[in-house]
Amino acid sequence: MKYEEALKKVTEYGQEHVLQFFAELSGDEKETLLGQIEQTDFSVLAKASQGDKEHNRGVITPIPAMKLSEIEGKKELYTEKGIEMIRAGKVGAVLLAGGMGTRLGSDNPKGMYNIGLTKEVYIFERIIRNLLDVVELTGCYVHLFIMTSEKNHEKTVAFLKEKKFFGYDENYVTFFLQDMAPASDYSGKVYMETKGLMSASPNGNGGWFSSMKRGGVLDIVHKAGIEWLNIFAVDNVLQRIADPCFVGATAINNCAVGAKVIRKAAPDEKVGVMCLEDGRPSIVEYYELTEELMNAKDASGEPAYNYGVILNYLFRVNDLEEIVSKEMPLHIVEKKIPYLSEAGETVKPETPNGYKYESLVLDMIHMLDSCLVFEVVREKEFAPIKNATGVDSVESARELLKLNGVEL
Numbered sequence: 194m195k196y197e198e199a200l201k202k203v204t205e206y207g208q209e210h211v212l213q214f215f216a217e218l219s220g221d222e223k224e225t226l227l228g229q230i231e232q233t234d235f236s237v238l239a240k241a242s243q244g245d246k247e248h249n250r251g252v253i254t255p256i257p258a259m260k261l262s263e264i265e266g267k268k269e270l271y272t273e274k275g276i277e278m279i280r281a282g283k284v285g286a287v288l289l290a291g292g293m294g295t296r297l298g299s300d301n302p303k304g305m306y307n308i309g310l311t312k313e314v315y316i317f318e319r320i321i322r323n324l325l326d327v328v329e330l331t332g333c334y335v336h337l338f339i340m341t342s343e344k345n346h347e348k349t350v351a352f353l354k355e356k357k358f359f360g361y362d363e364n365y366v367t368f369f370l371q372d373m374a375p376a377s378d379y380s381g382k383v384y385m386e387t388k389g390l391m392s393a394s395p396n397g398n399g400g401w402f403s404s405m406k407r408g409g410v411l412d413i414v415h416k417a418g419i420e421w422l423n424i425f426a427v428d429n430v431l432q433r434i435a436d437p438c439f440v441g442a443t444a445i446n447n448c449a450v451g452a453k454v455i456r457k458a459a460p461d462e463k464v465g466v467m468c469l470e471d472g473r474p475s476i477v478e479y480y481e482l483t484e485e486l487m488n489a490k491d492a493s494g495e496p497a498y499n500y501g502v503i504l505n506y507l508f509r510v511n512d513l514e515e516i517v518s519k520e521m522p523l524h525i526v527e528k529k530i531p532y533l534s535e536a537g538e539t540v541k542p543e544t545p546n547g548y549k550y551e552s553l554v555l556d557m558i559h560m561l562d563s564c565l566v567f568e569v570v571r572e573k574e575f576a577p578i579k580n581a582t583g584v585d586s587v588e589s590a591r592e593l594l595k596l597n598g599v600e601l
């Protein structure tokens with residue numbers, strides 16, 4: 194993009210200040226800033242005036258879950274179907290690794306974290322190992338798409354190449370970049386991180402499919418004949434990916450999406466729960482769960498909102514393509530955003546100073562008609578690493594890995 198075009202674009206959104214230091218920049222820096230302006234969707238900033246209050250929710254009612262006992266009875270049928278679909282190349286996997294992992298506090302991408310005790314065991318390694326179980330079972334590779342962000346792309350690619358993809362066939366791995374969203378002060382004015390760079394962050398985990406489309410990766414999906422995409426978070430080291438039983442169950446029950454869920458450990462556990470919202474599948478975040486919903490019981494006397502999501506969803510590609518052009522709700526989140534001070538230095542604030550703009554995968558689910566809520570055994574499939582210590586940490590994940598016979 195040329196300077197004049199960039200100026201026109203930023204002026205349209207009242208963000209001319211981003212070009213304030215342009216004349217001082219080197220040739221490369223100028224190019225980077227013009228490129229960033231070209232890529233940036235400034236329209237989101239108009240939402241700053243709404244603040245970070247949550248969207249109004251519809252009427253929440255319980256959604257039936259397919260429980261472990263029911264799955265057990267149909268396990269063979271589902272697994273056979275899933276294996277058949279994987280062998281036909283109809284299933285791809287999408288690793289969401291675009292997050293910043295701020296809570297873990299490592300400078301490297303989260304997947305590069307070594308959780309081993311007596312040897313090196315990386316988060317990426319555990320995830321790929323789990324996927325290799327499916328490769329061994331079916332005799333076929335599942336195409337693995339890895340979403341990174343501008344902030345961690347180079348390190349992630351270099352690391353996985355150096356580790357030879359932990360034994361995964363490189364021909365079945367495709368990286369793609371998540372789109373970025375600008376970060377602003379409370380009035381919607383974009384912060385500058387340096388004189389030649391706007392403050393920006395990945396646009397939330399709901400940005401994965403539109404980023405895939407924009408990056409041209411959807412063409413690979415089509416060419417390969419992939420009909421289903423299993424998305425999953427980088428930080429659950431017990432994550433079972435392209436699990437044939439789950440794949441088969443979602444397809445046989447003709448659902449647009451399948452969601453792996455765990456029975457909650459306590460009514461106030463900090464996981465989002467599956468529900469219906471105005472009759473459509475949806476998720477209530479833990480901080481939105483009222484006392485009334487927390488204590489509600491179903492016909493059999495069990496908690497009515499008892500199934501927590503673990504960011505492992507199987508989406509039908511056709512249905513995703515129908516919703517991708519629709520506008521997704523934008524979540525405005527108050528965050529600490531590094532910015533350029535008057536003195537021309539980058540400041541890392543101690544307290545929140547503005548907004549980031551994110552879309553969330555849970556909103557994609559709400560846009561779809563049907564969802565299979567599929568229970569899994571939490572001790573076998575849920576070991577998230579969000580923090581260094583305490584709840585959902587490296588420590589708790591190590592214990593769970595050991596329970597599952599993984600040497601660390």
Ligand code: UTP
Nearest residue numbers: 289290291292293294295296395397398426427
């Ligand atoms: P989290 O919501 O835990 O966010 O991501 P995070 O950025 O990894 O960690 P914190 O909150 O800064 O500590 C859940 C999953 O979604 C991915 C993450 O990589 C993780 O696998 N994610 C999140 C993205 O891929 N892109 C995003 O913009 C946000």
